[in-house]
Amino acid sequence: MVNLSDSAEGPEGLKKNVFLTTIDNVYNWGRVRSMWPMAFGLACCAIEFMAMMAARFDLSRFGMEIIRASPRQADLMFVSGTVTKKMAPNIVRLYNQMAEPKYVLAVGACAISGGPFKEGYNVVSGIDKFLPVDVYVPGCPPTPEALLYGVMKVHEKVMGQSVRTAPWYKRDQLNEPLPMPVLGPDLYNPKDRDALKKLTAAKVEHG
Numbered sequence: 001m002v003n004l005s006d007s008a009e010g011p012e013g014l015k016k017n018v019f020l021t022t023i024d025n026v027y028n029w030g031r032v033r034s035m036w037p038m039a040f041g042l043a044c045c046a047i048e049f050m051a052m053m054a055a056r057f058d059l060s061r062f063g064m065e066i067i068r069a070s071p072r073q074a075d076l077m078f079v080s081g082t083v084t085k086k087m088a089p090n091i092v093r094l095y096n097q098m099a100e101p102k103y104v105l106a107v108g109a110c111a112i113s114g115g116p117f118k119e120g121y122n123v124v125s126g127i128d129k130f131l132p133v134d135v136y137v138p139g140c141p142p143t144p145e146a147l148l149y150g151v152m153k154v155h156e157k158v159m160g161q162s163v164r165t166a167p168w169y170k171r172d173q174l175n176e177p178l179p180m181p182v183l184g185p186d187l188y189n190p191k192d193r194d195a196l197k198k199l200t201a202a203k204v205e206h207g
């Protein structure tokens with residue numbers, strides 16, 4: 001039994017928290033059952049994604065069958081397949097165009113770490129170098145069941161969030177877009193531009 005007087009904020013504070021917790025549950029329940037995934041197939045893992053969508057595995061049981069082609073209408077990004085250096089800037093651009101709150105699910109070994117192409121000259125060794133990944137689903141490719149489990153893990157994360165602490169509701173937090181990686185001779189983070197310039201200048205100076 002809860003003793004209201006035990007609360008650090010006193011009975012009034014606890015009542016407020018109970019009220020907000022109920023709001024959180026209703027709000028998150030609605031979000032979990034109306035997520036709109038954005039999909040773009042990068043390689044073979046996308047075939048398993050399609051299987052997950054189809055009747056046998058049936059993503060629509062979660063109310064998630066509306067796959068959006070536009071990032072502006074999506075709140076869950078599946079990165080399914082091999083991320084090439086040429087594609088990475090476009091993936092970050094799409095992510096930046098999604099509205100908050102948004103989530104990222106990395107599908108398969110390639111999206112997680114580069115997979116069998118990890119040391120390839122044109123492959124990114126993990127999309128989490130550029131995007132905040134919420135759930136990783138390993139496998140080459142992961143089965144549709146594993147993908148569904150990953151989706152349920154995203155749901156778990158959403159259910160654990162609160163309107164009190166969610167960054168997208170904080171007045172002082174303007175959700176800054178992520179820096180776009182730039183494809184030069186190689187991919188680099190524009191935040192590192194000054195350091196790279198210095199490095200290049202030093203190399204030129206010393207031959």
Ligand code: SF4
Nearest residue numbers: 044045108110140141
């Ligand atoms: S993890 Fe395996 S199945 Fe998935 S995109 Fe890479 S090579 Fe293809």
